[in-house]
Amino acid sequence: MSTLAPIIFFAYKRPDHARKVLESLAQNPEAAQSELYVFADGPKANASEDALLQIAATREVIRSRNWCGKVHIAERVQNYGLAQSVITGVTEVIAKHGKAIVVEDDLVLSPYFLQYMNQALDMYEDEPQVASIHGYVYPLLETVPETFFIRGADCWGWGTWARAWKQFEPDGQKLYDALRLKGEGSTFDFNNTYNYMKMLRKQIDGQNDSWAIRWYASAFLKNMLTLYPSRSLVQNIGTDDTGTHMNQADTPSFEVALSPTPIMLQKLPITASVQGTAAFETYFRSIKPGIFQRIKKLMKRK
Secondary structure (H helix, E strand, C coil): CCCCCCECCCCCCCCHHHHHHHHHCCCHHHHHHCEEEEEEEECCCCCCCHHHHHHHHHHHHHCCCCCEEEEEECCCCCCCHHHHHHHHHHHHHHHHHHHEEECCCCCCECCHHHHHHHHHHHHHHCCCEEEECCCCCCCCEEEEEEEEEEEECCCEEEEEEEHHCCCCCHHHHHHHHHHHHCCCCHHHHCCCCEEEEEEHHCCCCCCCCCCCCHHHHHHHHCCCCCEHHHHHEEEEECCCCCCCCCCCCHHCCCCCCCCCCCCCCCCCCCCCCCHHHHHHHHHHHHHCCHHHHHHHHHHHCC
Protein backbone atom coordinates (compact mmCIF):
# COMPACT_ATOMS: atom_id res chain seq x y z
CA MET A 1 0.00 0.00 0.00
CA SER A 2 1.44 3.37 -1.00
CA THR A 3 1.97 6.07 1.60
CA LEU A 4 0.57 9.57 1.32
CA ALA A 5 3.12 12.17 0.28
CA PRO A 6 4.09 14.72 2.93
CA ILE A 7 2.90 18.26 2.29
CA ILE A 8 5.23 21.25 2.49
CA PHE A 9 3.72 24.67 3.20
CA PHE A 10 5.69 27.89 2.84
CA ALA A 11 4.52 31.07 4.57
CA TYR A 12 5.88 34.48 5.47
CA LYS A 13 3.72 37.42 6.53
CA ARG A 14 0.22 37.08 5.14
CA PRO A 15 -1.88 35.63 7.98
CA ASP A 16 -5.24 35.87 6.21
CA HIS A 17 -3.90 34.13 3.13
CA ALA A 18 -2.22 31.45 5.23
CA ARG A 19 -5.46 30.72 7.07
CA LYS A 20 -7.45 30.37 3.84
CA VAL A 21 -4.89 28.02 2.34
CA LEU A 22 -4.56 25.86 5.46
CA GLU A 23 -8.32 25.68 5.88
CA SER A 24 -8.68 24.51 2.29
CA LEU A 25 -5.95 21.93 2.85
CA ALA A 26 -7.69 20.60 5.96
CA GLN A 27 -10.88 20.10 3.94
CA ASN A 28 -9.14 17.46 1.85
CA PRO A 29 -10.11 14.05 3.34
CA GLU A 30 -6.52 12.84 3.01
CA ALA A 31 -5.20 15.65 5.20
CA ALA A 32 -6.09 13.82 8.40
CA GLN A 33 -3.68 11.02 7.45
CA SER A 34 -1.00 13.29 5.96
CA GLU A 35 2.18 14.76 7.39
CA LEU A 36 2.60 18.53 7.06
CA TYR A 37 5.89 20.44 7.15
CA VAL A 38 5.52 24.19 7.61
CA PHE A 39 8.38 26.59 6.87
CA ALA A 40 7.64 30.08 8.19
CA ASP A 41 10.20 32.57 6.90
CA GLY A 42 11.80 35.05 9.28
CA PRO A 43 11.97 38.85 9.20
CA LYS A 44 14.33 40.81 6.99
CA ALA A 45 17.10 42.77 8.71
CA ASN A 46 15.29 46.05 8.13
CA ALA A 47 11.77 44.73 8.79
CA SER A 48 9.20 47.34 9.80
CA GLU A 49 7.08 47.03 12.91
CA ASP A 50 4.08 46.19 10.72
CA ALA A 51 6.01 43.41 8.98
CA LEU A 52 7.04 41.95 12.34
CA LEU A 53 3.42 41.97 13.47
CA GLN A 54 2.29 40.25 10.26
CA ILE A 55 4.98 37.59 10.63
CA ALA A 56 3.90 36.95 14.22
CA ALA A 57 0.22 36.80 13.19
CA THR A 58 1.04 34.32 10.41
CA ARG A 59 2.83 32.06 12.88
CA GLU A 60 -0.13 32.27 15.23
CA VAL A 61 -2.40 31.05 12.43
CA ILE A 62 -0.05 28.18 11.65
CA ARG A 63 -0.02 27.07 15.30
CA SER A 64 -3.76 27.58 15.85
CA ARG A 65 -4.76 23.99 15.03
CA ASN A 66 -3.49 20.69 13.69
CA TRP A 67 -4.13 21.18 10.00
CA CYS A 68 -3.04 17.64 9.14
CA GLY A 69 -2.52 14.36 10.94
CA LYS A 70 1.00 15.30 11.97
CA VAL A 71 2.50 18.78 11.77
CA HIS A 72 6.13 19.96 11.92
CA ILE A 73 6.76 23.71 12.16
CA ALA A 74 10.07 25.41 11.36
CA GLU A 75 10.08 29.11 12.22
CA ARG A 76 13.07 30.81 10.64
CA VAL A 77 14.90 33.33 12.81
CA GLN A 78 16.25 35.19 9.77
CA ASN A 79 14.78 35.81 6.35
CA TYR A 80 15.64 33.14 3.81
CA GLY A 81 13.64 34.64 0.96
CA LEU A 82 11.23 32.48 -0.99
CA ALA A 83 13.75 30.88 -3.35
CA GLN A 84 16.14 29.70 -0.64
CA SER A 85 13.26 28.69 1.59
CA VAL A 86 11.66 26.54 -1.11
CA ILE A 87 14.88 24.98 -2.33
CA THR A 88 16.14 24.06 1.15
CA GLY A 89 12.71 23.02 2.44
CA VAL A 90 11.88 20.77 -0.51
CA THR A 91 15.37 19.24 -0.46
CA GLU A 92 15.13 18.51 3.25
CA VAL A 93 11.69 16.88 3.18
CA ILE A 94 12.29 14.88 0.01
CA ALA A 95 15.56 13.55 1.41
CA LYS A 96 13.54 12.12 4.29
CA HIS A 97 10.41 10.93 2.47
CA GLY A 98 11.38 10.47 -1.19
CA LYS A 99 8.50 12.62 -2.44
CA ALA A 100 6.51 15.70 -1.44
CA ILE A 101 3.60 17.98 -2.31
CA VAL A 102 4.44 21.71 -2.25
CA VAL A 103 2.03 24.56 -1.48
CA GLU A 104 2.63 28.27 -0.85
CA ASP A 105 0.57 30.72 1.17
CA ASP A 106 -1.36 32.15 -1.78
CA LEU A 107 -2.78 28.89 -3.16
CA VAL A 108 -6.28 27.81 -2.10
CA LEU A 109 -6.90 24.13 -2.76
CA SER A 110 -9.83 22.08 -3.99
CA PRO A 111 -11.06 19.28 -1.67
CA TYR A 112 -9.88 16.94 -4.44
CA PHE A 113 -6.33 18.32 -4.59
CA LEU A 114 -4.63 15.74 -2.35
CA GLN A 115 -6.48 12.85 -3.97
CA TYR A 116 -5.25 13.88 -7.40
CA MET A 117 -1.71 14.64 -6.26
CA ASN A 118 -1.22 11.39 -4.36
CA GLN A 119 -2.79 9.21 -7.05
CA ALA A 120 -0.69 10.82 -9.76
CA LEU A 121 2.50 10.66 -7.68
CA ASP A 122 1.90 6.93 -7.24
CA MET A 123 0.98 6.41 -10.90
CA TYR A 124 4.09 8.07 -12.35
CA GLU A 125 6.60 7.42 -9.57
CA ASP A 126 8.65 5.00 -11.65
CA GLU A 127 8.53 7.01 -14.88
CA PRO A 128 11.93 8.76 -15.06
CA GLN A 129 10.77 11.24 -17.71
CA VAL A 130 8.00 12.64 -15.47
CA ALA A 131 9.34 15.54 -13.41
CA SER A 132 6.29 16.54 -11.41
CA ILE A 133 2.53 16.70 -10.92
CA HIS A 134 0.81 20.09 -11.06
CA GLY A 135 -2.54 21.10 -9.54
CA TYR A 136 -3.19 24.45 -11.24
CA VAL A 137 -4.11 24.95 -14.88
CA TYR A 138 -4.74 28.26 -16.64
CA PRO A 139 -8.31 29.15 -17.74
CA LEU A 140 -7.63 27.66 -21.15
CA LEU A 141 -9.70 28.69 -24.15
CA GLU A 142 -9.54 25.26 -25.78
CA THR A 143 -10.62 21.79 -24.74
CA VAL A 144 -7.85 19.62 -23.36
CA PRO A 145 -7.73 15.99 -22.15
CA GLU A 146 -8.66 15.16 -18.55
CA THR A 147 -4.94 15.09 -17.78
CA PHE A 148 -2.04 15.91 -20.08
CA PHE A 149 1.72 16.42 -20.08
CA ILE A 150 3.64 19.63 -20.78
CA ARG A 151 7.42 19.71 -21.11
CA GLY A 152 9.15 21.28 -18.08
CA ALA A 153 7.89 21.95 -14.54
CA ASP A 154 5.66 24.43 -12.71
CA CYS A 155 5.09 26.05 -9.33
CA TRP A 156 1.44 26.58 -8.26
CA GLY A 157 0.62 23.50 -6.20
CA TRP A 158 2.95 20.72 -7.29
CA GLY A 159 4.51 17.45 -6.24
CA THR A 160 7.66 15.57 -7.15
CA TRP A 161 10.00 12.75 -6.18
CA ALA A 162 13.64 12.57 -5.08
CA ARG A 163 14.70 11.16 -8.46
CA ALA A 164 13.31 14.24 -10.24
CA TRP A 165 14.25 16.91 -7.70
CA LYS A 166 17.89 15.87 -7.92
CA GLN A 167 17.81 17.23 -11.48
CA PHE A 168 17.22 20.75 -10.15
CA GLU A 169 20.05 23.04 -11.27
CA PRO A 170 20.36 26.20 -9.13
CA ASP A 171 22.81 27.90 -11.50
CA GLY A 172 20.68 30.00 -13.83
CA GLN A 173 23.62 30.85 -16.09
CA LYS A 174 24.26 27.17 -16.81
CA LEU A 175 20.60 26.71 -17.69
CA TYR A 176 20.48 29.79 -19.90
CA ASP A 177 23.64 28.81 -21.75
CA ALA A 178 22.37 25.27 -22.32
CA LEU A 179 19.06 26.51 -23.72
CA ARG A 180 20.86 28.82 -26.14
CA LEU A 181 23.42 26.18 -27.13
CA LYS A 182 20.63 23.73 -27.95
CA GLY A 183 18.67 26.39 -29.83
CA GLU A 184 15.61 25.79 -27.66
CA GLY A 185 14.86 29.31 -26.51
CA SER A 186 11.76 29.60 -28.69
CA THR A 187 10.36 26.26 -27.51
CA PHE A 188 11.15 27.18 -23.91
CA ASP A 189 9.10 30.36 -24.52
CA PHE A 190 6.12 28.34 -25.83
CA ASN A 191 6.83 29.38 -29.41
CA ASN A 192 7.55 32.96 -28.34
CA THR A 193 4.23 33.44 -26.56
CA TYR A 194 5.72 33.79 -23.04
CA ASN A 195 9.16 35.26 -22.38
CA TYR A 196 10.61 32.71 -19.97
CA MET A 197 14.11 33.24 -21.38
CA LYS A 198 13.98 36.88 -20.33
CA MET A 199 12.79 35.85 -16.87
CA LEU A 200 15.74 33.46 -16.57
CA ARG A 201 18.12 36.18 -17.74
CA LYS A 202 16.80 38.50 -15.04
CA GLN A 203 17.29 35.81 -12.42
CA ILE A 204 20.92 35.54 -13.47
CA ASP A 205 21.29 39.33 -13.28
CA GLY A 206 19.82 39.43 -9.77
CA GLN A 207 16.65 41.23 -10.85
CA ASN A 208 14.51 38.41 -9.49
CA ASP A 209 15.15 35.46 -7.18
CA SER A 210 12.90 32.95 -8.89
CA TRP A 211 13.43 29.30 -8.02
CA ALA A 212 10.55 28.34 -10.31
CA ILE A 213 12.16 29.52 -13.54
CA ARG A 214 15.20 27.39 -12.68
CA TRP A 215 12.99 24.39 -11.85
CA TYR A 216 11.17 24.80 -15.17
CA ALA A 217 14.45 25.10 -17.09
CA SER A 218 16.06 22.19 -15.24
CA ALA A 219 13.21 19.82 -16.14
CA PHE A 220 12.85 21.22 -19.67
CA LEU A 221 16.53 20.63 -20.51
CA LYS A 222 16.23 17.02 -19.34
CA ASN A 223 13.17 16.66 -21.62
CA MET A 224 11.08 15.89 -18.56
CA LEU A 225 7.32 16.39 -18.32
CA THR A 226 4.76 17.67 -15.84
CA LEU A 227 1.20 16.38 -15.57
CA TYR A 228 -1.63 18.93 -15.55
CA PRO A 229 -5.36 18.51 -14.86
CA SER A 230 -7.97 19.78 -17.30
CA ARG A 231 -9.78 21.56 -14.43
CA SER A 232 -7.86 23.49 -11.81
CA LEU A 233 -7.53 22.14 -8.29
CA VAL A 234 -5.65 25.27 -7.19
CA GLN A 235 -6.72 28.91 -7.10
CA ASN A 236 -4.13 31.66 -6.71
CA ILE A 237 -5.32 34.30 -4.21
CA GLY A 238 -2.15 36.37 -4.36
CA THR A 239 -3.89 38.95 -6.54
CA ASP A 240 -5.42 41.19 -3.92
CA ASP A 241 -4.07 44.52 -2.77
CA THR A 242 -2.08 42.93 0.09
CA GLY A 243 0.48 41.56 -2.35
CA THR A 244 3.41 43.45 -3.77
CA HIS A 245 3.26 41.97 -7.26
CA MET A 246 -0.39 41.78 -8.24
CA ASN A 247 -3.69 43.48 -7.59
CA GLN A 248 -7.35 42.73 -8.12
CA ALA A 249 -7.42 44.35 -11.55
CA ASP A 250 -5.08 41.61 -12.82
CA THR A 251 -7.15 38.70 -11.59
CA PRO A 252 -9.27 37.87 -14.68
CA SER A 253 -6.22 36.75 -16.65
CA PHE A 254 -5.75 33.58 -14.64
CA GLU A 255 -8.68 33.41 -12.24
CA VAL A 256 -10.15 29.92 -12.17
CA ALA A 257 -13.02 28.17 -10.46
CA LEU A 258 -11.92 25.15 -8.46
CA SER A 259 -13.06 21.93 -10.03
CA PRO A 260 -16.35 20.72 -8.48
CA THR A 261 -15.46 17.12 -9.34
CA PRO A 262 -12.38 14.92 -8.93
CA ILE A 263 -9.88 14.56 -11.75
CA MET A 264 -10.13 11.08 -13.24
CA LEU A 265 -6.64 9.68 -13.68
CA GLN A 266 -5.72 7.22 -16.38
CA LYS A 267 -2.08 6.51 -17.14
CA LEU A 268 -0.95 8.29 -20.26
CA PRO A 269 1.84 7.71 -22.76
CA ILE A 270 4.89 9.62 -21.50
CA THR A 271 4.96 12.35 -24.12
CA ALA A 272 4.17 16.04 -24.22
CA SER A 273 0.60 16.73 -25.31
CA VAL A 274 0.44 18.58 -28.63
CA GLN A 275 -3.13 19.62 -27.80
CA GLY A 276 -2.21 20.81 -24.31
CA THR A 277 0.87 22.70 -25.44
CA ALA A 278 -1.11 24.44 -28.18
CA ALA A 279 -3.79 25.38 -25.65
CA PHE A 280 -1.15 26.99 -23.42
CA GLU A 281 0.21 28.97 -26.38
CA THR A 282 -3.28 30.16 -27.34
CA TYR A 283 -3.90 31.25 -23.75
CA PHE A 284 -0.62 33.16 -23.57
CA ARG A 285 -1.41 34.93 -26.86
CA SER A 286 -4.83 35.94 -25.55
CA ILE A 287 -3.53 37.82 -22.50
CA LYS A 288 -3.54 41.61 -22.70
CA PRO A 289 0.09 42.83 -22.73
CA GLY A 290 -0.15 44.96 -19.59
CA ILE A 291 -1.79 42.22 -17.56
CA PHE A 292 0.62 39.68 -19.03
CA GLN A 293 3.58 41.62 -17.68
CA ARG A 294 2.06 41.84 -14.20
CA ILE A 295 1.34 38.10 -14.17
CA LYS A 296 5.00 37.52 -14.95
CA LYS A 297 5.91 39.64 -11.94
CA LEU A 298 3.97 37.27 -9.72
CA MET A 299 5.65 34.27 -11.33
CA LYS A 300 9.10 35.81 -10.79
CA ARG A 301 8.87 35.61 -7.03
CA LYS A 302 8.24 31.86 -7.17
